[in-house]
Amino acid sequence: MTNDTNTITEDAQATSLSSPFIKELVKQWRAQDSHGAWDKKSNHDLIAPYIITKEMRRSLPIISDVDARTLQRIELFYNAVSMSIEQRTGVTAVPIIKMHHEGFGRLVLIAGRLVIHSRTMRDAHRFGFESMEKLLAEGEQLVEAGVEMIRAFPDIVNYNA
């Protein structure tokens, strides 16, 4: 099963897995595992639940409340974004996620008095990415945008009321 297409996909996955953002995401998951239950899980397997293909999306119901596992997936993704931003700027970024009923919610990333990222969620049930590369690209883009916001408005970040 090592035809050319598979080799390319595997290479791309390996590259993604060794990126700083995905490493941070893996660290967030390992930090949850206080009993070592996931010790034998590979890094890939740990974050595999983020990969939701189009076919999987279609089969996911969006009418019930978001379950704890999905919420954890969302929270740890934004924790990884926050930590990556902090590593690059030295500024603490905090995610605040407020889920309402049935997958509707709001997420903000805050640094001091600045909202560095704001997102309204309408289908949190389906929170995921089509591929490992897309997960990485989205994570990196959020980190980059967050770093830019912090550098653009240092007075608001450091504002003391």
Place this chain on the structure above:
Amino acid sequence: MTNDTNTITEDAQATSLSSPFIKELVKQWRAQDSHGAWDKKSNHDLIAPYIITKEMRRSLPIISDVDARTLQRIELFYNAVSMSIEQRTGVTAVPIIKMHHEGFGRLVLIAGRLVIHSRTMRDAHRFGFESMEKLLAEGEQLVEAGVEMIRAFPDIVNYNA
């Protein structure tokens, strides 16, 4: 039962009840009552659960999760703050409250990309005020501070990413 002290207290309560902030708070509560179950409740009775004296505070346990009624009390208070800010500035302010376990949580009031108010809660179970006047004073102070923040940083409020 109308000695001087009581008369003064009643006067102060009447003044508080007719203030714009308390009127807004009452409106928030009436808006929850879609079935008219509270039609016969006076404005005073509607917001009486906010009044928590020192003696009451001491008797409130703070070891369990915050119940839905307490959370609603917190949410509607900050809704009233947000609406009052909006009325004075024309800017939409949004409260986001994230409760963790056992009364620990975080509240932010956001206008555009500006955090106009930020608060860490450590005993949400006891959310309340010693008297109607203190409820009013705290509400007005939050509104005033929010209006000032919005006026100080219009670029952040109106920032479009």
